[in-house]
Amino acid sequence: MVRCTFYGAVRTVTGSMHLVEAGGARLLLDCGLFQGPRAQAAEINGRFPFPPSTLDAVLLSHAHLDHCGNLPTLVSAGFRGPIYCTPATQDLAALVMHDSAKIQQQDAHSVNKRLRQGERPVQPLYTTADVDRAIGRLTGVAYGTPVQVGTARITFANAGHILGSAITVVEADGRVLGFTGDLGRSNTLLLRPPATPPALDVLITESTYGDRTHEPYDTAVPRLGDAVRQTVARGGVVMIPAFAVDRTQDITYALYHLGAAGPAAAVPAFVDSPMAVSATQIYRRHPESLNDALRAELERHDDPFGSTTIRYIREIEESKTLNSRTDPFIVIATSGMCESGRILNHLSRHIGDPRAALLIVSFQAANTLGRRLADGVSPVHILGETYDVRLEVKALPAFSGHADGSEVLAWVRKIPRVGHVYCVHGEEAQSLALAQRLAAAGYAVDVPTRGQTVEV
Ligand SMILES: [Zn+2]
Structure with missing residues (x-):
């Protein structure tokens, strides 16, 4: 029994x-x-x-x-x-x-x-x-x-x-x-x-x-490309809250491949999370879970997580320098549901900018800031301050x-x-x-x- x-x-x-x-x-x-x-x-x-x-x-x-x-x-x-x-x-x-x-x-x-x-x-x-x-x-x-x-x-x-x-x-x-x-x-x-x-x-x-019923997975990368292109074209910053483990690697891999095709490489991209930097290294060490295409890329010493085209940021001082940038860029940061971490600094800086976009690429639990933003709530509280939400919030559920x-x-x-x-x-x-x-x-x-x- x-x-x-x-x-x-x-x-x-x-x-x-x-x-x-x-x-x-x-x-x-x-x-x-x-x-x-x-x-x-x-x-x-x-x-x-x-x-x-x-x-x-x-x-x-x-x-x-x-x-x-x-x-x-x-x-x-x-x-x-x-x-x-x-x-x-x-x-x-x-x-x-x-x-x-x-x-x-x-x-x-x-x-x-x-x-x-x-x-x-x-x-x-x-x-x-x-x-x-x-x-x-x-x-x-x-x-x-x-x-x-x-x-x-x-x-x-x-x-x-x-x-x-x-x-x-x-x-x-x-x-x-x-x-x-x-x-x-x-x-x-x-x-x-x-x-x-x-x-x-x-x-x-x-x-x-x-x-x-999710959108088919193969629509995920083209939709990410469209969202990035539209935001950059109007001069906005693209923010992607992502879990350090897995979703960050999905997105960097997608950006790398979009970069190879052209559109996303037009602006700099940053992974602003010390934990994501370490997690990406662990992905490289464990090919046993990875699919054949990705294993082949790693064996060919390709750079599928974009370590040369995407800037991985560990230090908080370097993270703060992003605050003074006025040109469009892409930033992937934790936490995945906007509850803590460096995504909050970027959000508080750009949430009132209608040119900017927040791309939701993962599950947002009830009672999290990510869920409130995905549900269109405004104003919201971030780090003790109140903000009107003027940026575009776009869900890309195909990445689930x-x-x-x-x-x-x-x-x-x-x-x-x-x-x-x-x-x-x-x-x-x-x-x-x-x-x-x-x-x-x-x-x-x-x-x-x-x-x-x-x-x-
Ligand atoms: Zn899980």
Whole structure:
């Protein structure tokens, strides 16, 4: 018998975490950071619904913060086992967790500066030292190489979502369970398409875009080219908020190829994020997730991430020099949802300029500045100031790194047999919509509630 309890990213997107009990082992699928209002996030991230010391291993699907970002808390709360993940995830997760500790320490510092009398100071959820202890437990396992915990056999397969992302397959007690982590798309710029797992008794699938149909991926690059050309033609600055991991590499790769075709090379382009600089180096080191075309370019020593044509900025002083530029340029900066990071400096400088453009190239969660801008809200608050929004905000959803509802369905149909599907990792309406589509296609499917346990 295999038991699964759904603890996080259930009827919501962030905080991915599920407990699987199989083959005499207690295995945690992901340990992601829940991102939401401060008090709720502190409560959910700070307290585990099980004693962490009772777990035998963590199986980490990929290095996004909402999947790996609470591992340091788990380790400081007593977890002592291995954290299995692919070697690329091992490198990227170290980067992402260190960045998270830095943001939390800065955030706690800025809240504590504004404390009123009698209010208790806020503590960061974890520190750099906690992150180092979690990194010490990361254990890289290549795609297709099984590891054994108890009598459970665990294998990772390519999920095509970001570098190193994995579909996790757990075989134990005569049952097979599959977990998509986040599922990518089949023809993206950088990655190999998602692998097809073997016959499954249970499939836990993400449902971020359960009721959406993305534009075809091959429209993404031409549309980016059009948006850049139009903005530059009217003398505006192009700002692209992007996660340091994956979306930045997608965009630099697209700009590089557009540059080869002409239009985007007319203006300078900058990647303004120290973390993105490091992440791009990790992409170069791990060709095992990359698609054949990109591998061939790297083997030919081409420059697909534009390290000679795009200026990568680490130092804050150099970042500030962009503020004094009056000519059009392109800047890619974190954070991807405009919640923190250097994108805020660029936005506050250009948000009132009708010639400028903000290009939205990734998922924007509810209650983020990126979502408010995408929804046309004005005025907005940035770094304590109020701004009227006069720049153009343009969404380019074709760049999405998540399979849409029909792409998930097409992928599920390739699996030889699926006993029961559980939809997680989506806002409730999206999870329910995907469940409806799967049910209409003849699958037994449920959207679990938080804390629900199922047995097969
Ligand atoms: Zn992800």
